Amino acid sequence: MRIQYIFKPISIYGDxxxxxxxxxxxxxxxxxxxFTRAAEALHMAQPPLSQQVxxxxxxxxxxIFDRSGRGAALTSAGDVLVExxxxxxxxxxxxxxxxRALGAGDQGHLRVGMAGGVSLxxxxxxxxxxxxxxKPGVTVTLEESNTPALCASLRLGQxxxxxxxxxxxMPISSCAP
Amino acid sequence: MRIQYIFKPISIYGDxxxxxxxxxxxxxxxxxxxFTRAAEALHMAQPPLSQQVxxxxxxxxxxIFDRSGRGAALTSAGDVLVExxxxxxxxxxxxxxxxRALGAGDQGHLRVGMAGGVSLxxxxxxxxxxxxxxKPGVTVTLEESNTPALCASLRLGQxxxxxxxxxxxMPISSCAP
DNA sequence: ATCGGTTACGATATTCGTAAGGATT
DNA sequence: AATCCTTACGAATATCGTAACCGAT
Numbered sequence: 001m002r003i004q005y006i007f008k009p010i011s012i013y014g015d016x017x018x019x020x021x022x023x024x025x026x027x028x029x030x031x032x033x034x035f036t037r038a039a040e041a042l043h044m045a046q047p048p049l050s051q052q053v054x055x056x057x058x059x060x061x062x063x064i065f066d067r068s069g070r071g072a073a074l075t076s077a078g079d080v081l082v083e084x085x086x087x088x089x090x091x092x093x094x095x096x097x098x099x100r101a102l103g104a105g106d107q108g109h110l111r112v113g114m115a116g117g118v119s120l121x122x123x124x125x126x127x128x129x130x131x132x133x134x135k136p137g138v139t140v141t142l143e144e145s146n147t148p149a150l151c152a153s154l155r156l157g158q159x160x161x162x163x164x165x166x167x168x169x170m171p172i173s174s175c176a177p
Numbered sequence: 178m179r180i181q182y183i184f185k186p187i188s189i190y191g192d193x194x195x196x197x198x199x200x201x202x203x204x205x206x207x208x209x210x211x212f213t214r215a216a217e218a219l220h221m222a223q224p225p226l227s228q229q230v231x232x233x234x235x236x237x238x239x240x241i242f243d244r245s246g247r248g249a250a251l252t253s254a255g256d257v258l259v260e261x262x263x264x265x266x267x268x269x270x271x272x273x274x275x276x277r278a279l280g281a282g283d284q285g286h287l288r289v290g291m292a293g294g295v296s297l298x299x300x301x302x303x304x305x306x307x308x309x310x311x312k313p314g315v316t317v318t319l320e321e322s323n324t325p326a327l328c329a330s331l332r333l334g335q336x337x338x339x340x341x342x343x344x345x346x347m348p349i350s351s352c353a354p
Numbered sequence: 355a356t357c358g359g360t361t362a363c364g365a366t367a368t369t370c371g372t373a374a375g376g377a378t379t
Numbered sequence: 380a381a382t383c384c385t386t387a388c389g390a391a392t393a394t395c396g397t398a399a400c401c402g403a404t
Contacts, residue, residue: 018273019196021394036358048395050359060273062280067359069403077279084272091265096195096237098261102254103239212384225370227384244384246378357404366395375386 015059020092022056023085025049026064030082034071111141113150113162124163192236197269199233200262202226203241207259211248288318290327290339301340 028038029049039046057064064078074082114124128140143159150162205215212230216223234241241255251259291301305317320336327339 017198018269019198021194021196023272034358044394045396046358047360047362047397051361052394054360060276060280062276069358071358077276077282080279081272081276084268084275088265088268088272091261091268092195095200095258095261095265099237099239099254099258102257103237105254211382213382221369222371223383224372224385224387228386229369231385244377246381246383248383355404357402359400359402361400362398364395364397366393368391368393370389370391372389373387375384377382377384379380379382 016055018056018059020089022052023089025053025056026078026082026085027089029053029065029072030074030078033073035067110139110161111143111159113143113145113153113159113164115147115150115162115164116144117165193232195233195236197266199229200266202230202233203255203259203262204266206230206242206249207251207255210250212244287316287338288320288336290320290322290330290336290341292324292327292339292341293321294342 025038025042028042029035032038032041035049035053036046039049042049053065062077062081063075064081065072066075112128128142143153145153147164150159150164153159154162202215202219205219206212206226209215209218212226213223216226219226230242239254239258240252241258242249243252289305305319308317320330322330324341324345327336327341328345330336331339
């Protein structure tokens, strides 16, 4: 009866918080086949890349890459994990894109044409103030003119919206985009 | 004609890499309603939480929370984004769980019973060596005995696998789990 | 001997915490 | 006045880069 013991090293570091950075490291190595080339692609030196990956592997208790003299190949576990990592990174990218798009809606330039005397109505300045408070990123341009001229400006796209008074002759369908 | 200009501040920092930490911050604030209580839950002080969120908002160009004297409420954009953040964090959590599970499969204790003389066959030691090389975290216990005794041990769960020679009398269905 | 990965350690950069300042209820 | 968020700045911490080392082809 022969018994063999293998002592597995345990992480000397405390548990780390896995971050998207680590997932980016994994996919880069999987994509480029070696730590060295992945490090180049990540604009960093290779030793820190090794450190981070090793630490992640130790923390999760799973070996993701098989290192050899000619590069790093995915283990069977690594194969599954890198696939998941790509999905997460893809969602994160979408998150950023969506956030910027949502933000873009809150900034820009709004050109408002107002018929003469409209600014005397209590509701209008209040509405503009409220809008400016809610969307501080939007530059608001106010322009006072008469109703027919404003309708023309609106049609030409020189203003984005016009506050006029009846009577005015403009079909709803000709609103500016 | 009156014109108002509002200059929108641009981030003085370079673009940051969004990390899972930022998403954790967002969901914590959304969950707790105030930066202060979220900071407590995150085991951190409240000012750095404000800093990180502000920086993320500036970088993405979107306001996620409406700050007021009595807490932080989600903006319409923030509502969408926090929902996405939760999805990403959920996947990240799954990733960690899966990784640990895959790692656990690569470690543990494998008890192998071998019939006498089997170790003389060239294939068996080679297979064991290969297995140990591939799964360094698994402790392998080898035990030599005779075929009937090994079948009994296997049935009792005293070994995980047995390498025996015919004839042996054991239905396949009685394999250990 | 070259290529690739790891270890060691000092430098750098980011984050974090404390203290003071505003704003709103 | 009390509560909550922000700004400012020094301290702690984590990451990063360079240099030296090991292993394999």
